[in-house]
Amino acid sequence: MVLQSIKFDVEFGLLEILDQLLLPEKTQYIKIKGVEDGWSVINKMQVRGAPAIAIVGSLSLAVEIWKEEFQDKKTLLREIEGKLNYLISARPTAVNMKLAADELLELAIQLSRDETCSTRDMKKNFIDAITMMLDKDIADNKNIGKHGSDAILSNLQSQETTIKVLTHCNTGSLATAGYGTALGVVRRLHEMKRLDRVYLTETRPYNQGARLTAFEMVHDKVPATLICDSMVAYLFQKKHIQAVLVGADRVAMNGDTANKIGTYQIACLAALHDVPFYVCAPFTSIDSSKSSGDSIVIEERPEHEMTYIAGKRIAAPGISVWNPAFDVTPAKFIRGIITERGVFECSDLKNQLNL
Numbered sequence: 001m002v003l004q005s006i007k008f009d010v011e012f013g014l015l016e017i018l019d020q021l022l023l024p025e026k027t028q029y030i031k032i033k034g035v036e037d038g039w040s041v042i043n044k045m046q047v048r049g050a051p052a053i054a055i056v057g058s059l060s061l062a063v064e065i066w067k068e069e070f071q072d073k074k075t076l077l078r079e080i081e082g083k084l085n086y087l088i089s090a091r092p093t094a095v096n097m098k099l100a101a102d103e104l105l106e107l108a109i110q111l112s113r114d115e116t117c118s119t120r121d122m123k124k125n126f127i128d129a130i131t132m133m134l135d136k137d138i139a140d141n142k143n144i145g146k147h148g149s150d151a152i153l154s155n156l157q158s159q160e161t162t163i164k165v166l167t168h169c170n171t172g173s174l175a176t177a178g179y180g181t182a183l184g185v186v187r188r189l190h191e192m193k194r195l196d197r198v199y200l201t202e203t204r205p206y207n208q209g210a211r212l213t214a215f216e217m218v219h220d221k222v223p224a225t226l227i228c229d230s231m232v233a234y235l236f237q238k239k240h241i242q243a244v245l246v247g248a249d250r251v252a253m254n255g256d257t258a259n260k261i262g263t264y265q266i267a268c269l270a271a272l273h274d275v276p277f278y279v280c281a282p283f284t285s286i287d288s289s290k291s292s293g294d295s296i297v298i299e300e301r302p303e304h305e306m307t308y309i310a311g312k313r314i315a316a317p318g319i320s321v322w323n324p325a326f327d328v329t330p331a332k333f334i335r336g337i338i339t340e341r342g343v344f345e346c347s348d349l350k351n352q353l354n355l
């Protein structure tokens, strides 16, 4: 059975997401009736992961406008613009929702100007474009898996046939429309029978690794071992890790990459131990408006997400807390950016975007 984090059928007004705050103990879906619900489940991290944020946010708009009748295209365009701006505000670091909103707004403007297109047609064409995001994301992830596995296997010494990798956070079916980015490369290596083992960090404080990636790997019967975030250096010292695979929330034009907190320190350790460090991300995570990672906004999450686990306090009352949800890894630590179009050096990103 495929792990389904998003259930969608606009004809039936169906949009449900798997509540990731309850995993792995409980598998419970939440009904999304419109953008208010979409904003809430993204902001509370009941659904998370850069691509999934854009997809669920956009789908929440689709189910909302599907139910409504609009007197004219101008009214529909105004509704679309307002709701997209609202959805962008749910979480600030991942760029995917902003890029999706820009593209969808541009489409809506074109449809509103097309005199051959009725208000009903504009609504249908707009919703169809959102629906296509699901299949495109899965196709992109399969290509990331192929390009990434080819690149990593090409690094192997002749006598090495299988590979041990480390990943951080959750970049799989629970962070995308399916298959995953860094976990897509892991899945592809496993399908090719070239994966020895994937090591995964627990990824405090939200525990995307321990709760979500472990859940996906056990579900798919992928050889996987959970480690504490504090074990990465010792892992590199004692195990022959041949690649680090992480996702991205926002890749700047010089390759600097914002990703889950803890990514930067793994990159530093990978450099120290000469382990190739790869960022795996679709082009929908690349921000051409950012020349470097210096200006990427880093979300800071509530204190209780660090001081409590499963509702039990684990930190002394009164202690001050700093809880940045992401950090930025400088391009110099990144061997390559694995995308659906191929694997690129950081210095080549601008060319790939024709900038």
Ligand SMILES: CSC[C@@H](O)[C@@H](O)C(=O)COP(=O)(O)O
Residues within 6 Å of the ligand: 048, 049, 050, 051, 094, 168, 169, 170, 171, 172, 175, 176, 180, 181, 182, 206, 208, 246, 247, 248, 249, 259, 260, 261, 325
């Ligand atoms: C394919 S998901 C890529 C990134 O979004 C992922 O690595 C990550 O940082 C997720 O952070 P989260 O705070 O869980 O949304």
